[in-house]
Amino acid sequence: MKKVFVFDDCNGTKDILGGKGANLVSMKKNGLPIPNGMIITTVACNEYFKSKNKLSEELKNEIFEEIGKLEIQTGKKFNGAEVPLLVSVRSGAPVSMPGMMDTILNLGLNDEVATRLIEVTGKEKFVYESYIRFVEMFSEIVKKIDKQLFHDVKNDEKFIKKDGSIDYIGIIKELKNIYLKETKKKFPDSPQDQILLAVDAIFNSWNTERSKYYRQINNISDDLGTAVVIQEMVFGNLNELSGTGVAFTRNPSTGENVVYGEYLLEAQGEDIVAGIKTPQKIETLKLKLPKIFDEFITITKKLEKIYKDMQDIEFTVENGKLFILQTRNGKRAPQASLKIAVDLVKEKVITEKDAILMVDPSMLSQVLNGSFDEKELKNKEVIYKGIPGSAGVAVGKVAFCTEDIVSGEDWILVRVETSPEDIKGMNLAKGIVTVKGGATSHGAVVARGMGKCCIIGCENIKINEKKKKMVIEDLKINCGDIISIDGYNGNIYLGEIPLKKPELNEDMKTFMKWCTKIKRLDVRMNADTVSDIKNGKKFGAQGVGLCRTEHMFFEEQKIWAVREMILSKDNEERKKALKKLRILQKKDFYEIFTALEGDLLNVRLLDPPFHEFLPKTSSDIEKLSKIMEISTKNVINRINELKEVNPMIGHRGCRLAVTFPEIYEMQSRSIIEAAIQCEEEGIKVKLEIMIPFIGGISEFKYIKKLVVKEIEKVFKKKEKRIEYKLGTMMELPRACLIADEIALESEFFSFGTNDLTQTTYGISRDDSTKFIEHYKEKDILKRDPFQSIDVRGVGKLVVIATELGKKVNKSLKSGVCGEHGGDTKSIEFFDKINLDYISCSPFRVPIAIIASARAALINEEERTKEEISENRARFKKNKLKKVKN
C-alpha cells in the first residue's frame, strides 16, 4: 500500500492523513489558495514504530517519488538548480495536539541552494536569515541541541563586519560547527538527507515525554501515530509585500462574529506562535494590503461553511499573494463556544443538533461557576491589567512553576511564557498568567482548550523564578500569596475575591431550550431547602431527585431535638424528642411541596450515622446536658457509646430504622401529613420516598412494611389518601447483585454512586487523601472515581442492577443521585445504559441538561448504528480517543 501522496492524490480521513493534512487536502479540493505539498500518512508512522524506528527503503523511495511530483507542480527543483524548492516539514496527528509536535521550516537549503536563491530573489538578508533559521530548527528539533548555543553565536560581535553588515556565512559555518561538535556528525548538506532526518525526528516526536503526557491527560490513544506534511515554503519574510498571520474566524474569548487575529509584516509564522516577536492586530493588514485582507475575510466565511465551525487559520502573504497554511476548528473559551454554536445555528451554517455536539459541557462549569461578585470588586484594587487570554475567573495561590503547585489546592500558575513543558502545571492550576505572548500564544491557546482562565501579555510583571517572587511596580508577591484573576478583562487582584452565583444569559437560554428538547434523561436536582429548589427550578430541573432529610436536621432549631432523640436512653424519652421533630419536619416538607408547585419530590429517609449529629464542643455538650436534664458526663458517655470503628459501613441508613423504627415512622408521618395539608390547600404533590443503604430484600420488606403501616395510619386519621412511590437507594454492591429481588418490591432504584464507589472500591472517601495522590502521581489512578464514574467496576454494577431490575419490573425507574449525576463523562455513560434520570446540585443542572442532550445524540448514533455523518464526526473527538483510565 502506498503511504506517501501529493495533496491532489490524497484520499482518506484524518486518521490516515492527520488533522492538518486532511484539512489541507480538503482546502485544496475546495479551491482555496494553499501551497503545494504532500503527506506521509500515519500508516507509515506506525510501520516505522513496528520496524524499530527505522525508515524503510520502500518509504524513502516513495518520498522521493512524490517530491518529484511536487517539483513538477511547483516548477522548482529540490536541489539547487533552477528555482530551488524549499519545504516545511510538519507533524500532523489525527488529533490536534497544539505546540507539542515540531516543525522545520526552509528545509532544502545548503550553501549552493542559498547562493542560487539569492540569484533568483536578489535578497541576500532574507535568504541567509532563512538559512540560519533552518540550521537552528534542524539542529534543535532533529538533534535536540540546546538553542542557547545558537543564540550566543548569533549575538556574537565577531560576526559584525567592519562595515556594520553581518557575516551570515560565518554564522552559518559556526552553527554547523556546533552541530558537528554536539553530534559528532557533519551537518547534512543534501536536501534528501535533510528530509529523511526530519521525517525521522517527527515520527520520534510522537513519543516524547511531553507528547505522551498530553495524550494521557486528554485520553488520546498512543496507537494513532502522526502523519507528516511536507509543503512548499512560502515566505512571509520575503519582502514588504509579505507577512504572516494567525487568525480566528470569530473572537475565541467572546464568540463575537468578528475575525480575531494577529499579523506580522516580513515574518514567518513561527515568530508569532513562539511569541518571539510581538504581532499587530489583524486589522493592520487592512491598512497595508486591503485587497489581501478582503480576500482573507471571504475565505474565512468559506472555511466556516466548509467545516461548519469557527476556524483557527494560519496564513502567509508572499510577495502580495495570500496562502492559507493551515485551518482547524478553533479552540475557544466556554462562553464563546456557546455563542458561536448559537450564532452558527442562527446563520444556518449548522443545525441545532450540530450545535449541541459542538459544545463541550464540561467546559461550561467555568461559565456557570464563575464570575466575581461585583459588589466585592468595588473594594478591590486592580494590581495589574493584562490581556484576556481565556475567559473565566480564578482565585488561588501564586506558583512560578509546576513543582510549586500542591495538588488538591487552588493555584495560579504565573510564567514568563508557557511552553509544552508547562502543560502539567497548567492542568493542575486554576488559572494562568503569562508575561509574554498574545492571544494566539501557546499559553492562551492551551488555556482555552482546557477551559481555564488565562491572562497574557503582562509585560510589566517581573518574575524572579529563583527567589520565587514577582514584582509589579513596588508590590512584591511571593509564591503562595493569593491572587484573583479575571480572564474576561485581564484584571489581576491581590487576595481572594468571592465568586458570584451564575445567571443564564440569552445564548445559554436558547441553547438550553434545544438541549431540553433533545435530551432523553430526566434531570432532577439534589435539594434540601426552599432556596435550593427555587434555584434548581430556574435552571430547568425536573423536580427533586434527592432531598436529604438529615440536612434539615442540622438547622439550629432542629439539631437539639435531634440530639435529644439520639441520646435518649429509652423509648419514652425518644418519643418526646421525636414529637418535637415531627412538627418541625412537617413544616419543612410543607414549604418544600409549596415551592415545588407540583414537581416531583424524592425524599430520602434518615441516612447518616448518629454520631454525625452529636455535639463536639464542650459548650454544646453542656447545653445538651441542660436540655436533657442529665449530667455532662452522662452525655459524654452516651456519645462515646455511639462511636464506631468504620462509621461509613456501620450503623447508618435503614439500619437505624431497624433498631429505632420510630425515626422512619416519624419521618413518614411528617411527609405524608404535609402532603395531605398541601393537597387540601390545592397545592399539587408528587412524592417518592426512598430508603437508603438497602443491602437485602428482607431488610427492605421490613422497612417498607413499617413505613407503609405508618402512612396508612395517617391516611386513616385524615380520611384522605395521596399517591406516592416507595423505592430504594442502591448504594451497596449486594443490592445491585440481588436487584431482581429488590425490584419486585421497589418502585424505583436511585443509585447512590458515592457510597457505591466507596464500597465497590473499598475506599473510604474520608481517608483516601492519604494515598490517592500517590496513586495519581504514579499513574495508577487516572481519574478520581468519586468525580467521574468508574465505568468498569461501579458502572458494571449499575448495569447489572438495572438489567436485573427491569427484567422483573418493567415499570421500574432508575436514576443516579450521587455527585456523578452532575459529571458530564458520567452522564454520557448513564444515558448509554438507559437510566431514566440523573439528579445533581441545582447549579450543575444546566450542565447536566446539556451533557444529557449531547449524550443522547452520541448514544442515539451508537444505538442505531447509523452511518456517522462526516460533519458530526468532526465534533466528536471522543470517537478517536480510546478511553483508557
Next chain:
Amino acid sequence: MKKVFVFDDCNGTKDILGGKGANLVSMKKNGLPIPNGMIITTVACNEYFKSKNKLSEELKNEIFEEIGKLEIQTGKKFNGAEVPLLVSVRSGAPVSMPGMMDTILNLGLNDEVATRLIEVTGKEKFVYESYIRFVEMFSEIVKKIDKQLFHDVKNDEKFIKKDGSIDYIGIIKELKNIYLKETKKKFPDSPQDQILLAVDAIFNSWNTERSKYYRQINNISDDLGTAVVIQEMVFGNLNELSGTGVAFTRNPSTGENVVYGEYLLEAQGEDIVAGIKTPQKIETLKLKLPKIFDEFITITKKLEKIYKDMQDIEFTVENGKLFILQTRNGKRAPQASLKIAVDLVKEKVITEKDAILMVDPSMLSQVLNGSFDEKELKNKEVIYKGIPGSAGVAVGKVAFCTEDIVSGEDWILVRVETSPEDIKGMNLAKGIVTVKGGATSHGAVVARGMGKCCIIGCENIKINEKKKKMVIEDLKINCGDIISIDGYNGNIYLGEIPLKKPELNEDMKTFMKWCTKIKRLDVRMNADTVSDIKNGKKFGAQGVGLCRTEHMFFEEQKIWAVREMILSKDNEERKKALKKLRILQKKDFYEIFTALEGDLLNVRLLDPPFHEFLPKTSSDIEKLSKIMEISTKNVINRINELKEVNPMIGHRGCRLAVTFPEIYEMQSRSIIEAAIQCEEEGIKVKLEIMIPFIGGISEFKYIKKLVVKEIEKVFKKKEKRIEYKLGTMMELPRACLIADEIALESEFFSFGTNDLTQTTYGISRDDSTKFIEHYKEKDILKRDPFQSIDVRGVGKLVVIATELGKKVNKSLKSGVCGEHGGDTKSIEFFDKINLDYISCSPFRVPIAIIASARAALINEEERTKEEISENRARFKKNKLKKVKN
C-alpha cells in the same frame, strides 16, 4: 388423583407419604410387624391450605372409603359394633420435625364403644384410662384447651368412690363438660367426626408458630406440608404382657453397636416421649419377655440393613405381640455419628461414600473443639451428676428460659423439661440441662439434632423459675452464674473450665482417609507460626493457604521495629527500621519453610492499616519515644496523624505499598532470601506470594513490578533462582468485577471473603454488633454472613470473578482463605462453583476435609445429573430443603 391409601396400596416417596408414612409402608413391604393403617398424603394437605383450610367433600369420602378397607384388614369396626377399631392419628411431614407435630391416640372412642370394648377385653380400667387420654388429647390438640384444666379434674377427690375405686364415667363427663364450656360445642361422639376434626388439627399444626420457627432455623420449606398417618391402635397399656418402648439400634451418644433404649410396662408410647413416667432400660424387656426381646433385636438388625443407617424405633407389645410403630434414622451425637458411619462400612452395610454423606460435618466441630482439659478438671468439684443426653462439653451462664439468654454470649439453658416452646432457647444456648426426662426425651433428642451438649435427668436439681435460681443441695446458682457441663459423662461443674485442643481418634482417622480420597477441593491451612503449621499438617492440611505476615509483626521482638518503621518521619529512618525487620522476617520464613517440609506456603504481604500496630498505653508510647529518640509528644502526634475515619476501607493492603514501596520490598526480599537458604540446605520450597486488597489492574501491575524487581535483585545477588507464583487476594467487589483483567497478570485468586463480605454488604464487622442482633431478632437476617457465605451476594461475586478469570487464564487457581473456608455450608458452595482450594484455621482442617468430601459427592451428583439413588437421597435432607435467605 387419589389422596388417601391404606398401607398396602401406597406408592410414592416421603414427599407424598411423609417420613413416617413412607417408613411404615416400606416396613410393611419388608414384612415387619406393624399395625395396619392408612395415609392421607401431603397433596391433600396442600390442597387443604389452598382451599382456605377446609377439608373437601371428596377428601372426606376418600378417608371413609379407606377406613372401610382398614375395617376389613383388622376385622374391627370403626363404630362400636363387634370389635371396635380404635386408631392413632399422627402427623408425618416429609422431613422429621421431632415433637413438633401433634398425635392423637385412641381415637374412635365414645360411651358405647367403650362399653363394647370392656365387653370384648374385660378391662374396665384400661378402657376408661384410654378413653380419658383420648378426650384429653383430643381437647388439647384439636381445641387447644389448657391441659391443666383436665389435670385438676383427674385429681379431684370427688371422683374417688366410697369403695376407693374411681368414677371414670364421672371424670369423662366432667372432661366433656370442660370441652363444651371452652368450645361452646359438644364433644364429638361420632368417630367419623372425631377423625375429620383430628385431620384438620394436624393439617393446621403445620402452621403453628413453633413449627414455622423450627422450619425457619432448619431451612425447611413451608411448601412441603404434612401427611397424616392413621393406624390401628395397639395397646401397650392393655395388660402385663403389654408395654411400650423407644430404642436406638446403637448407642446415640457413643455410637457403640448395642441397642439402647427404654421400655415401660403397661404404658403407651406418649408416656415415655413426654417424660411423664420414668422408663426402665430396654434390657428389662429381656427379663420379662425374652422372646419378644430377641425378636426385637433381630428386627433392629433387619431395619439397619433396609435403611442403611442406625434406627430410632418406637414399638409396642400388646398382649405378648410385638408391633413396630415407627422407625427413622436416629439422631446421634457427633462422635457417635462418626463411629456409626465407620462401623456400618466395616459391617458392609454401607459404602464409604454413603458413610461420608451420613455424617454432618458441621456437627463435628463439637468433637473437634470440645472436651475439657483433664488437668483443669482435677481442681474442679462435680456439683451434680446427671444423665448424659447429648455429647460434648459447654461452658456458659445459667439461663432458666429463652428470654434470659443474651445472644452473642455463651449460655446454658436449664429447664425442668424442655418442650417445643424451648427450641429457640436451645438453639441460642451452648448447652442444655433438664431435670426430668430420659435419653429419648424431647430435650435429649433435640439437643443431639442440634449437635449440642445436653445433660438430662437431674432430678435433684430444684429450679425456682420466678426467683431465677436453682438449688443443688445447699448450693444456690443464680441466673448468669457460670457453669461447665460435660455431655459425655453428665458432670456439672461450677465456674468455667478451659477446653482442651482436640486429637483425632481412630474412627476419625479412618473416616478422614476416605474423605481425603473423595474430596475435590484442596484443603490448606491459615497459619502464621511453626506451631500452627505442625498442628495443621497433623490434621491433613495441604500446605499453607494464608500466612499473614503481620501476625509475625506482633511478636515482642518485632513490634518495636515495626512501630519504628511506621512512625519514621523520613525514608532514612524507615530504612533503618526495615533492615531490622528484614533480618527477623527472614528467620521466620526460614523456620516456616523448614516446618512445611516442601509443602506450599502462600504468604500475604502486609495488609492491615498501620495504626493497628501502634502502642496504645502511655508506657508503650514512652518506650517507643526512647527507642526512636524523639519526644513522646512527637510520637503521639505521629500516631494521631495515622488515625482514620474508616480504617477498614482506608490506607491498608497494597495501598501501603504504593505509598511505602520499601515495605513490600523488604518482605519480598526476606521471603526469597529465606527460600534460597532453604533450597541451598536441601529443604524444598513451594511458594506463592499474595498481594492483598487489590482494586484495580494498574495497581496490581505497579506492585507486581515492584516485587518482581526486588526478587530479581536477590536472585542476581545470590546467583540462584527459585520458582514462585504471584497472585492477588480478591476482597473488593471491584476486583471481582474486573477479574478478567486481573487474571491476565495474576497466577491465582485467593478470595478474602471476610473483607469481601464487609464491602459487598457495606457492613463493618467491628460495628455490626450494634445492629446485627436486631436483624436476627426481626428475622431480617437468617444467618450471619460472616459465618456462612452469603451465596446470593458475595457468592455471586466469587462466581463472576472465577468465571471471568478462568476465561482468560486457564491455569488460574482460585480459592478461599477467609473464615468461610472452614464453614461447612460455605464449603459445599465453593465446591459447587469449582474453586480449587479452601484454606482455614488448622483446627478446622478436619471438618473442612470432611465437608469437602461430602460436597464433592453431593455436587458430583448434581453435576452429572445422575439419577439419585434412593439410599443416598435419604441422607441428603438438603435436597428437600429450599435454601431460603
